[in-house]
Amino acid sequence: MTTAPRPASAPPPGPQGPPLLLGTSAFGQDERGFPVYDAYWEGGGRAFDTAWLYGHAYGPGCCERTFGAWARSRGVEKDVWVLAKGAHTPECVPDRVEPQLTESFERMGRDDAALYMLHRDNTDVPVGEFVTVLADLVDRGLIGAYGMSNWTLERVVEAVAYARVHGLPLPAGISNQYSLINMVHPIYPGTVTSNDPAWRDWLAEGAVRLYPWASQGRGAHALADPGELRTGALAESWYSETNAARVHRARLLARRTGISATGIALAWTLSQPFPVVALIGPRSPEEVRDSLAAAAHRLTDAERDWLETGEGDLPDR
Numbered sequence: 001m002t003t004a005p006r007p008a009s010a011p012p013p014g015p016q017g018p019p020l021l022l023g024t025s026a027f028g029q030d031e032r033g034f035p036v037y038d039a040y041w042e043g044g045g046r047a048f049d050t051a052w053l054y055g056h057a058y059g060p061g062c063c064e065r066t067f068g069a070w071a072r073s074r075g076v077e078k079d080v081w082v083l084a085k086g087a088h089t090p091e092c093v094p095d096r097v098e099p100q101l102t103e104s105f106e107r108m109g110r111d112d113a114a115l116y117m118l119h120r121d122n123t124d125v126p127v128g129e130f131v132t133v134l135a136d137l138v139d140r141g142l143i144g145a146y147g148m149s150n151w152t153l154e155r156v157v158e159a160v161a162y163a164r165v166h167g168l169p170l171p172a173g174i175s176n177q178y179s180l181i182n183m184v185h186p187i188y189p190g191t192v193t194s195n196d197p198a199w200r201d202w203l204a205e206g207a208v209r210l211y212p213w214a215s216q217g218r219g220a221h222a223l224a225d226p227g228e229l230r231t232g233a234l235a236e237s238w239y240s241e242t243n244a245a246r247v248h249r250a251r252l253l254a255r256r257t258g259i260s261a262t263g264i265a266l267a268w269t270l271s272q273p274f275p276v277v278a279l280i281g282p283r284s285p286e287e288v289r290d291s292l293a294a295a296a297h298r299l300t301d302a303e304r305d306w307l308e309t310g311e312g313d314l315p316d317r
Helices: 030-042 061-076 094-108 129-139 155-164 198-202 241-257 261-270 285-295 303-309
Strands: 022-023 047-049 081-085 115-118 147-151 173-175 276-281
Touching: 022 030, 022 285, 030 285, 061 094, 081 094, 115 129, 115 173, 115 198, 115 303, 129 147, 147 155, 155 198, 198 241, 241 261, 241 303, 261 276, 261 285, 261 303
Parallel strands: 022 047, 022 276, 047 081, 081 115, 115 147, 147 173
Antiparallel strands: none
């Protein structure tokens, strides 16, 4: 595969990251991953979401290795912003956090991550034990910050409180599912949504930033026939009458704005009244470009609320 020319470097992301992170879970082979990563980089994207578990069905670590190989081949190892995750069930215990992080580093060919998150929770382990291990990784410079993925609000609040009481670095992020359409049934065992009033109120306080996965509704807005949401592969986790109505409204707003319905869903996620860095999962260069275009668009409060509730008429700008 030819090497794409390296574009001029964009300003480095801030400590919390840029508005988008490109997911790497679908790319365990160079021929599939490299074109998508190139399109993202050429469009200004600099941040990637990785995990120790990604690709294990096809060969342990293949997704991290593909990402690392791409970064080396393009000479951008020092320029990428990486969210890494580990300690997945059944190894979600404190003494497996650093070994899995080390293995992830070896696969990717790097020695640090901007942000590291536990991929799941283990409620049999006291929150303080996880926080202590993660804070130590920050103190030693192996990671820039830490957070949690698929944790309940109660456990995250407890983690923040524990860190404050003990003078440790605070959690910087939570990566739960969040999108215009609600996850009505967990996509994978142990996955958690933050799309409820209690989460929203707490996130609005700004103590921890949300890094939502499936931020565009996992392809529901791109269905050729919206009726497939009721009967197709997405039905178990995503179908409800409320979700079907939201998909319809996203299509209506897409026609007015010229942005795709999937792009409108991403704009909705990024237009929340609290800090959001969205994880996206395009599978082709064309889908990458669609997401990058939508990432620059912000909805008005009226548009955001109408997409969710359907109350009133489609707002005018």
